Each structure stands twice: as C-alpha cells, then as structure tokens.
Amino acid sequence: xxxxxxxxxxxxxxxxxxxxxxxxxxxxxxxxxxxxxxxxxxxxxxxxxxxxxxxxxxxxxxxxxxxxxxxxxxxxxxxxxxxxxxxxxxxxxxxxxxxxxxxxxxxxxxxxxxxxxxxxxxxxxxxxxxxxxxxxxxxxxxxxxxxxxxxxxxxxxxxxxxxxxxxxxxxxxxxxxxxxxxxxxxxxxxxxxxxxxxxxxxxxxxxxxxxxxxxxxxxxxxxxxxxxxxxxxxxxxxxxxxxxxxxxxxxxxxxxxxxxxxxxxxxxxxxxxxxxxxxxxxxxxxxxxxxxxxxxxxxxxxxxxxxxxxxxxxxxxxxxxxxxxxxxxxxxxxxxxxxxxxxxxxxxxxxxxxxxxxxxxxxxxxx
Amino acid sequence: xxxxxxxxxxxxxxxxxxxxxxxxxxxxxxxxxxxxxxxxxxxxxxxxxxxxxxxxxxxxxxxxxxxxxxxxxxxxxxxxxxxxxxxxxxxxxxxxxxxxxxxxxxxxxxxxxxxxxxxxxxxxxxxxxxxxxxxxxxxxxxxxxxxxxxxxxxxxxxxxxxxxxxxxxxxxxxxxxxxxxxxxxxxxxxxxxxxxxxxxxxxxxxxxxxxxxxxxxxxxxxxxxxxxxxxxxxxxxxxxxxxxxxxxxxxxxxxxxxxxxxxxxxxxxxxxxxxxxxxxxxxxxxxxxxxxxxxxxxxxxxxxxxxxxxxxxxxxxxxxxxxxxxxxxxxxxxxxxxxxxxxxxxxxxxxxxxxxxxxxxxxxxxxxxxxxxxxxxxxxxxxxxxxxxxxxxxxxxxxxxxxxxxxxxxxxxxxxxxxxxxxxxxxxxxxxxxxxxxxxxxxxxxxxxxxxxxxxxxxxxxxxxxxxxxxxxxxxx
Numbered sequence: 001x002x003x004x005x006x007x008x009x010x011x012x013x014x015x016x017x018x019x020x021x022x023x024x025x026x027x028x029x030x031x032x033x034x035x036x037x038x039x040x041x042x043x044x045x046x047x048x049x050x051x052x053x054x055x056x057x058x059x060x061x062x063x064x065x066x067x068x069x070x071x072x073x074x075x076x077x078x079x080x081x082x083x084x085x086x087x088x089x090x091x092x093x094x095x096x097x098x099x100x101x102x103x104x105x106x107x108x109x110x111x112x113x114x115x116x117x118x119x120x121x122x123x124x125x126x127x128x129x130x131x132x133x134x135x136x137x138x139x140x141x142x143x144x145x146x147x148x149x150x151x152x153x154x155x156x157x158x159x160x161x162x163x164x165x166x167x168x169x170x171x172x173x174x175x176x177x178x179x180x181x182x183x184x185x186x187x188x189x190x191x192x193x194x195x196x197x198x199x200x201x202x203x204x205x206x207x208x209x210x211x212x213x214x215x216x217x218x219x220x221x222x223x224x225x226x227x228x229x230x231x232x233x234x235x236x237x238x239x240x241x242x243x244x245x246x247x248x249x250x251x252x253x254x255x256x257x258x259x260x261x262x263x264x265x266x267x268x269x270x271x272x273x274x275x276x277x278x279x280x281x282x283x284x285x286x287x288x289x290x291x292x293x294x295x296x297x298x299x300x301x302x303x304x305x306x307x308x309x310x311x312x313x314x315x316x317x318x319x320x321x322x323x324x325x326x327x328x329x330x331x332x333x334x335x336x337x338x339x340x341x342x343x344x345x346x347x348x349x350x351x352x353x354x355x356x357x358x359x360x361x362x363x364x365x366x367x
Numbered sequence: 368x369x370x371x372x373x374x375x376x377x378x379x380x381x382x383x384x385x386x387x388x389x390x391x392x393x394x395x396x397x398x399x400x401x402x403x404x405x406x407x408x409x410x411x412x413x414x415x416x417x418x419x420x421x422x423x424x425x426x427x428x429x430x431x432x433x434x435x436x437x438x439x440x441x442x443x444x445x446x447x448x449x450x451x452x453x454x455x456x457x458x459x460x461x462x463x464x465x466x467x468x469x470x471x472x473x474x475x476x477x478x479x480x481x482x483x484x485x486x487x488x489x490x491x492x493x494x495x496x497x498x499x500x501x502x503x504x505x506x507x508x509x510x511x512x513x514x515x516x517x518x519x520x521x522x523x524x525x526x527x528x529x530x531x532x533x534x535x536x537x538x539x540x541x542x543x544x545x546x547x548x549x550x551x552x553x554x555x556x557x558x559x560x561x562x563x564x565x566x567x568x569x570x571x572x573x574x575x576x577x578x579x580x581x582x583x584x585x586x587x588x589x590x591x592x593x594x595x596x597x598x599x600x601x602x603x604x605x606x607x608x609x610x611x612x613x614x615x616x617x618x619x620x621x622x623x624x625x626x627x628x629x630x631x632x633x634x635x636x637x638x639x640x641x642x643x644x645x646x647x648x649x650x651x652x653x654x655x656x657x658x659x660x661x662x663x664x665x666x667x668x669x670x671x672x673x674x675x676x677x678x679x680x681x682x683x684x685x686x687x688x689x690x691x692x693x694x695x696x697x698x699x700x701x702x703x704x705x706x707x708x709x710x711x712x713x714x715x716x717x718x719x720x721x722x723x724x725x726x727x728x729x730x731x732x733x734x735x736x737x738x739x740x741x742x743x744x745x746x747x748x749x750x751x752x753x754x755x756x757x758x759x760x761x762x763x764x765x766x767x768x769x770x771x772x773x774x775x776x777x778x779x780x781x782x783x784x785x786x787x788x789x790x791x792x793x794x795x796x797x798x799x800x801x802x803x804x805x806x807x808x809x810x811x812x813x814x815x816x817x818x819x820x821x822x823x824x825x826x827x828x829x830x831x832x833x834x835x836x837x838x839x840x841x842x843x844x
Contacts, residue, residue: 005385005616056650217641224645224667228660 022205029204033066037220039076042227046073046101047125048139049219051233058225059232062215063173065142071219074124074146084119084366087126087143089136090154093286093344094127096351098235101125103348105154108355109362116366119149131158133268134165137187138177141275150365151281152358153272156288156344157312158303160264161253166195173197187271242339243302244293250305259311266319273325280365283327285316287334287354289343301343326365330357368407368595370636373682376403376591377628380689381616388615389691396590396609396690397449397582401425401456403591406473408555412548413533414540415479420554422457422484424589426491429453431516431564432584433495434508435571440578441499449582454488506572513568520561523554525764556594558761562721563588567602569725577603583610592686596679598697598717605692613691624688631681634674642671647826652836661839668826669819673702676715702818705810707775707782710818718758727754747783752776762825767833771824778817 038044048068051059062068069075079085088094088106096104102111106125114121126143128135136153143151158164165171166189171178175196181187202208226232255263273281288309289301299305313329320327338350346354368376376399383395404421411417429450433441440446463471464478471477498508522528526549533551534544567584570576579587579602587605616624645651646668655661677698687694701714711719727750734746741749752773759772797803820837827833838844 005381005618005621007381007385010381055644218644221641221644224660224663225651228645228656228664229651229654230656231654 022207025206025209026201026204031066032216033064033068034070036067036070036075038071038223039073042223044073044076045071045223045226045232046107047095047104047232048072048128049232050095050129053234054218054222057231057233058222058229060215060218060222061169062212062219063170064212064216065138065170065174065177067216067219069142071223072124072126074126074143077122079147080120082119084114084116084121084150084362085146085148086121086123086150086152086362087140087146087148088123088152088154089140089143090127090152090286091131091136091156091159091344092127092129092342093156093346094125094154095129096125096127097129097233097342097345098239098340099346099348099351100235101230101232103351105152105351105354105358108348108352109359112355112359114359114362116149116363119366121362123152124148127154128170130168130170131156132164132166132168132171133159133265133272134178134181134187135168135171137181137185137268137272137275138171138174140272141177141181141185144275144279148279149367150362151276151279152284152362153281154284154286156286156303157309160266160268160312161255162263162265163253165265165268166193171195181271181275185271185274186267188265188267239341242289242341242343242345244289244291244296244336246291246293246295246299246302248295248298250298250307252305252308255308257307257311259308259315261315261319264312264315266315269319270323273323280367281326282358282361282365283316283320283325284358285313285327285329285331286344287330287332287346287350289334289336289339290332291336303343326361328358328361330354333357368679368682370632372407373632373686377682377686377689380592380686384613384689384691385616385621389613392613392690393582393586393609394452396692397453397586398456400586400589400591400594401453402460402473404556404589404594405457405460407595408475409553410475411553412542412546412551413536414542415483416536416540416552417475418461418478418484420552420557422487423554424557424560425453425457425585426487427516427519427564428560428585428588429491429581430494431512431567431588432579432581433498434512435567435576436581436584437576437578440580443580446581449580449585453582453585457484509568509572513565513572516561516564516568520557521764523552523557524760556589559594559597559599560588562599562718562761563602566599566721566725570602575603577606579606590687590692592683592690592692593694596676596683597715598680598683598695599721600694600717604695608692611691616689620688620691624685626685627681627688628685631678631683631685633678634681635678639671639675639678642667642674646671647823647836649827649829649832652827652832655839658839658842661836665819665823665836665840669702669815669822672822672825673698702815703811704814705807706786707778707814707817708786710814711775711779718761722754722758726757727751730754744780744784748780751779751783755779765828766830767824767828770830770833771821774821774824778821 049059049071050061051057052061054060074087086109094105096107101107104125106123109121109123124146126139128139133155136155136159140151140153166178172195175198178187178189178196182189199209206213269283288303291299291301297306300309313331316327316329319325333353334346334350338347339345340347379399383392387395404424405418408417408421411420458481460473461478461481461484463473464481468477522532529549529552530547533547533549536552537544537547567576583606586609587600587602590600590605593600645664647664651664655664680697684694684696695717697716699713699716701710704710704713730753731746731750734741734750740746753776755776756769756772758775759768762768793806797806820840823833823836824830827836835844
C-alpha cells in the first residue's frame with residue numbers, strides 16, 4: 001500500500017465518474033418534483049410557489065409544475081364528500097401580491113363559509129403572478145386532476161396579446177406541457193416558437209441544470225419556514241401606489257385600433273374551456289383601476305388605453321354569448337384608491353368585496 | 368472560504384504534495400499563505416482597505432516575530448532574504464493594478480497605488496532597523512506588543528470602536544461618512560491571527576518560545592488552510608511538522624486527507640448551508656408563530672453552527688494533511704457529551720485550550736497564591752465565568768455575546784457544584800449498565816439543550832429578542 005499518489009490518475013478517475021454521473025442524469029432526466037415534504041411533514045402552501053427574494057419570503061419561483069403543485073395544499077387535501085371544490089386561476093391579483101393567504105380571493109371565499117347545494121365551499125388559490133392565458137391554461141390542465149366542482153378563471157386584457165402567451169417563464173420552460181395542451185385541447189402553439197427554452201445536453205446534466213435541482217431542494221427546505229411563520233412573500237411596510245397620472249399615450253402592445261379577435265389569444269380561452277370539459281367554469285373579467293388623473297381620458301390605467309380595453313370588453317361579451325360561457329364582468333367594481341401597487345392588485349377589503357360579488361355565481365353553479 | 372477557493376487550494380496542495388513533496392514545500396507554504404490572505408480578503412467599502420488589511424496582518428506578524436525571536440535567530444541573513452521575497456510577492460500583487468480588471472484575480476478590488484505600499488515597507492523596515500540597533504531587547508517590548516495586539520483586537524471587536532475606526536479610515540481615504548458602518552473594515556482572519564500572536568508573545572515571556580525564522584513564523588500565523596476558521600495551532604507543534612521531512616502523499620496519508628476534505632465539504636456546503644435557510648436569525652426569531660417551530664429553528668441553528676464550523680475544520684485539516692501538516696483536532700462529537708465541561712473539552716477545542724493555557728490556569732494559580740485564598744466555589748465561579756465571558760468577547764464585544772459567555776460560565780459552575788454534590792450518589796445509583804445508560808443519555812440531552820438555548824444569544828443581536836425566543840420555546844410568549 002506504500003504507493004506514491006499519482007494525481008493525474010486521481011484527477012482522471014474523478015473526472016470520469018463525474019462525467020458519467022452527469023450523463024446518466026442527462027439521459028434519465030429524473031422527475032423528482034412529485035416527491036415533496038409538503039403535505040407530509042408540513043402543511044402545503046396556500047398558493048403556488050413564487051418569490052424573487054427567497055431569504056425573506058421563504059418562497060421561490062421555479063418551473064417544475066410537479067414540484068409546484070406537490071407543495072400546494074390542494075395536493076395533500078383529499079376531496080371530502082361534503083366539499084364543493086373551487087379552484088381559482090389567474091394572475092398576481094389571484095395569487096395575492098401584498099396580501100396574506102387569508103386575504104386573497106380564495107382566502108376570503110373560505111372565510112365566508114359558503115354552502116353550495118349542501119356542500120362546504122373550499123376555494124384553492126392557483127393563481128400565478130404572470131399575465132398570460134396560456135400560462136393559466138397550463139396550470140388549469142394540471143389542476144384538473146384535483147377534481148374541482150367549479151373553476152373560476154380571473155382574467156384581464158393583458159393576458160390576451162399573442163406575444164405574451166409563451167414568453168412568460170413558466171410556459172417558456174415547459175414546452176413539452178404546452179405541446180401536450182396543443183395536442184389534447186387544441187391550444188395554438190407555433191412549431192418553431194422561439195420563446196421556448198430548449199435544453200442542450202449540457203443543460204440536462206446535473207451541473208448544467210443545477211439551478212433546477214437547487215430550487216427543488218430549497219423549496220422543500222423553505223417549507224419549514226412557511227410552516228413556522230405562515231409567510232410566503234415579502235410584505236413591505238411601504239410601497240409605491242399604482243400609477244394614476246399618465247403620458248398622453250394611447251398605444252397598446254403595438255396593436256392597432258380597433259381591437260379584433262385575431263389580435264388576441266382567443267384560442268387559449270377556448271383551450272381553457274376544452275380543458276375543464278364538463279366542469280362549470282366562471283370566466284371573470286377582473287377589477288382594474290379606473291384613473292381620474294392626468295390623461296385619464298386616454299388611459300384607464302398603466303396597462304390599458306381606453307380604446308383597447310373598451311374593445312376588449314365588447315369582444316368578451318360577444319364571445320361569451322356566442323359560446324355560452326358564464327362570463328362575469330367586474331371591471332369597475334373597485335374604487336381607484338383601493339388598489340395597492342398595481343392597477344389590478346386590490347386591498348384586502350376589496351378582495352372581500354370581490355368574493356361577495358362572486359359568491360352568488362358559485363352558489364348558482366353547484367349541482 | 369467559498370467552494371471554488373477551497374477546491375483550488377485543495378488541488379494546488381494535492382499537486383504539490385504528490386509531485387514536489389518536500390522540495391520547496393516551506394517556500395510553497397509561505398508564498399501560498401501570503402497570496403491567499405490577499406485572495407480571500409473580501410471587498411471592503413473603504414478604498415484600498417481590502418489590500419491594506421492583509422498587508423497589516425503581515426506587518427504585524429513580522430514585528431511580532433522580531434520582538435519574540437532570540438538574538439541569534441533574528442540576525443540570520445536568511446530572514447532578510449525571506450522578508451525580501453515576501454515583500455516581492457506583495458509588490459507583485461500590488462502591480463496587478465496595472466492589469467485589466469479581468470486579470471485582477473488575487474485581490475478583491477483593484478490594488479491601491481504602489482507608493483503607499485512602498486511607504487509601508489519603508490516604515491516597517493525602519494522600525495526593524497531601529498529595533499535591531501538596540502543592544503538589548505527589553506521585556507517591555509513584549510508587553511507593548513501584547514497590549515497593541517489586544518488593543519487592535521478590541522478595536523475590531525467593540526462596535527463603538529469599530530465604527531470609530533471605519534470613520535477614521537474613511538476620512539483618511541477621503542470618503543464620505545454618510546454610509547459609515549461597523550462592518551466597513553472586516554479584517555479577515557484577524558481573530559485567529561491575534562490569538563496566535565498573543566500565544567507566541569506569552570510563550571516568549573514564559574521562556575517557551577522556540578527558535579524560528581521569520582518565514583516559519585509567518586507560515587505558522589497565516590497558514591492558509593487554517594487562516595479563516597482555525598484551528599489555533601501551537602507554534603512548537605506546527606514547526607515540528609513543518610521541519611519534518613515530508614515524503615509526499617501515499618495511499619495511507621492521502622485517504623485520510625481526502626476523506627477529511629470530502630467530509631468537510633459535505634458538512635459545510637450540503638448540511639450547514641441547507642440548515643442556514645431555516646436556522647434562527649434576527650428576522651425569523653420574531654416571525655415564528657408556535658413553540659414547536661421555534662424549537663425547530665433553534666435546533667436548525669444548533670446543528671448549522673456545528674456542521675459549518677466543524678466542516679471548515681475538516682477542510683482545513685484535510686488540505687493541511689495533503690501538505691504533510693497535521694493540524695490539531697477542533698471538534699470531537701461535542702453534542703454527544705453528557706455534561707457541559709465535556710462539551711467544552713470537545714467544542715472548538717483549540718480555542719478552549721488556548722484560554723485554559725493563557726487565562727484560566729494562570730488566573731487560578733494567581734488566585735490560589737493569595738495569602739488568604741478565597742473559597743473554592745467562589746474561585747471556580749470567578750474563573751469559569753470570566754473565562755467564558757472572554758470567549759464570548761472573542762466573538763464580539765456585544766451584550767448578546769456577553770450573555771452567551773455568562774450562560775456558559777454559570778452553566779459550567781453549576782455543573783461543577785452539582786457534580787461535586789451528587790457524584791457519590793450517582794455512582795451508587797448507576798450500578799447497572801441500564802442505569803448508567805439512563806444517566807448518560809439524560810446528561811447528553813440536558814447538555815445539548817442547554818447549549819442549544821445558549822446559541823440563541825449567539826445567533827441573535829438583541830437580548831430582548833433572545834428573551835422572547837426563550838419564552839416562546841417554553842410556551843410563555
């Protein structure tokens with residue numbers, strides 16, 4: 001055994017083992033997301049994981065839908081016989097930016113203890129803070145395995161532009177899922193859509209894909225802090241209120257007035273209805289800020305010039321009538337000073353108002 | 368040390384240990400250590416400070432060597448050669464300021480102007496020259512050196528003095544005082560450097576200082592594997608390894624070294640870094656809503672600090688072994704010890720040994736030498752509390768480190784008294800292996816939880832928050 005060490009041999013052997021391990025991972029692409037400590041060792045999250053400052057919010061953004069849903073309370077809650085299960089999809093206004101879980105729309109509905117057809121209404125927050133119909137459809141298709149009795153799809157015009165459909169990171173990093181939606185539910189996905197992030201062989205290896213692996217493990221670990229504190233986002237003591245004064249600018253995503261159906265991802269809406277099938281779905285045009293500040297005769301808010309939004313509302317009304325969709329337009333129910341840091345983010349009180357407005361529709365749609 | 372720093376240092380050590388072995392090893396260790404203290408020093412907001420801090424370490428080390436070395440060693444010509452080479456290395460690092468930013472890899476920011484470094488060399492050289500002109504070295508030099516080192520240590524550790532130092536350095540470099548902070552001058556490794564210097568000065572005072580040249584002394588004080596997180600080796604022991612012929616790496620020397628290194632990397636970068644995400648801190652201490660979860664995050668901190676620190680120690684020991692240096696152990700399953708005294712005999716062992724040798728034992732001897740010695744319990748209380756308070760201050764002179772020191776000092780005293788009062792009864796009761804196991808396990812659990820609660824003061828910065836956490840742990844808040 002008294003043999004001198006040959007560093008080159010050690011180096012080569014070490015490198016070969018390392019290479020082999022990485023190639024196995026690249027070829028195998030194990031799907032570990034479904035394994036979760038949530039709902040086993042600690043409670044599931046009330047909303048899907050999302051966060052840009054994990055150390056403070058005990059939450060982080062990742063693109064693994066399996067891991068995201070496995071960490072959600074819905075994955076660990078078997079549907080009781082007396083449960084009327086409502087899932088709510090949509091953007092950050094549903095997810096609840098600046099709102100505690102119990103202050104979100106889903107939280108408010110749960111606090112109202114609604115009873116639909118003798119069953120207890122239990123709402124699940126499946127919103128995700130990016131605005132894209134295709135992203136909503138993707139989450140919806142995943143959520144259908146949890147057997148909802150009613151789907152509430154909260155949306156707004158900014159989710160409709162074609163350019164926003166696949167550019168949102170959650171969709172861009174889940175091309176396979178998007179193509180499945182295209183095959184199964186006629187979602188329109190371009191064959192050569194450049195927004196999709198294609199993984200090279202290197203990005204499939206353990207080292208190349210280390211960010212995803214780290215995110216998966218961090219999500220599990222932060223479950224402890226979520227359970228210990230109930231915190232899943234940063235709540236700043238002060239923030240900039242939503243803008244109410246604007247430049248005299250009536251442009252909207254390079255679209256030309258009047259707004260027409262072919263400029264919008266109506267196909268994604270249809271795919272969403274295909275996904276839910278026989279399950280009732282409530283399509284809601286969510287409340288937004290209507291400004292009375294500078295140039296408010298041109299723009300309603302930061303997102304929308306008046307012409308585009310008015311055309312959109314008309315299109316939505318016509319489409320829902322033509323397709324027999326249950327459509328609720330709540331665009332103007334919230335006063336301008338009840339928005340927080342964005343033209344679509346409501347205060348807790350107005351979330352409650354929104355819940356009160358939607359409650360009758362929930363009760364109407366039970367079987 | 369970041370992972371990439373460790374991997375580079377380990378690879379360099381492996382290559383040297385296996386290819387060149389003893390050839391030039393002393394030079395390699397000296398030059399590598401000098402370069403590494405500049406390389407690891409984090410960027411500082413005070414202009415040039417991330418270059419001056421390691422340079423100050425070197426100057427301090429050289430001056431300490433000069434006042435501690437014996438006449439014969441001091442006059443050896445090789446010391447001048449070594450000093451010139453060290454100065455040359457520093458100048459080369461300084462000259463990287465003329466390279467493009469992409470190539471300034473060995474310093475945290477662009478090195479400062481050369482003339483200031485040359486001025487520091489000149490002042491250091493003149494000081495050494497002035498000292499060399501003295502016909503006889505006085506013991507008072509050692510006292511001055513000791514006071515200066517302790518003074519610098521306090522300057523870094525006392526928040527009010529740190530703030531003053533930051534303001535002073537900012538003013539000196541013509542920077543605004545608007546964003547001045549106590550963290551402006553984070554002098555990497557100084558806590559350990561100071562303790563090694565104090566150890567050598569005290570050993571010199573008591574006539575136990577071995578004869579070492581300046582290169583050996585610098586290597587001992589800033590030995591790169593142990594520079595940032597210890598262990599605190601003793602000079603006599605280190606020099607023995609340094610001077611011993613190194614036959615290079617063989618399987619029986621490489622495997623334990625590699626094992627140590629890998630174990631350390633796993634402990635630090637997998638376990639400790641994962642636990643850090645949920646470990647007790649100032650923010651989450653006020654956010655946790657229940658007693659159960661408060662225990663969880665306190666446990667997380669308890670294990671995080673152990674795996675972090677012992678992981679770094681393993682890394683240091685592993686890299687050092689690749690170079691034929693066997694640094695002393697620092698941890699020996701401390702959380703599995705049945706009482707607090709044993710915990711402290713196995714936690715950060717080199718630090719506790721240091722305090723035992725240079726504070727606890729001398730002060731106990733001194734107290735015993737009184738004409739009317741105080742009672743034994745009073746003496747134990749006094750010596751243990753003051754020792755633990757000093758260990759607390761070593762980490763930082765703040766209220767919370769004071770409370771942490773007090774917690775352990777009183778804990779050690781109570782254990783000592785309890786043990787004295789009950790050992791006969793305990794021995795009489797624990798007559799079967801089962802009873803011995805019960806006693807042992809109860810002791811381990813009690814000690815572990817005592818230490819874990821103590822960590823609350825260590826982890827947090829405010830006594831009020833610490834107290835609230837303790838109340839919550841017992842369901843009282």
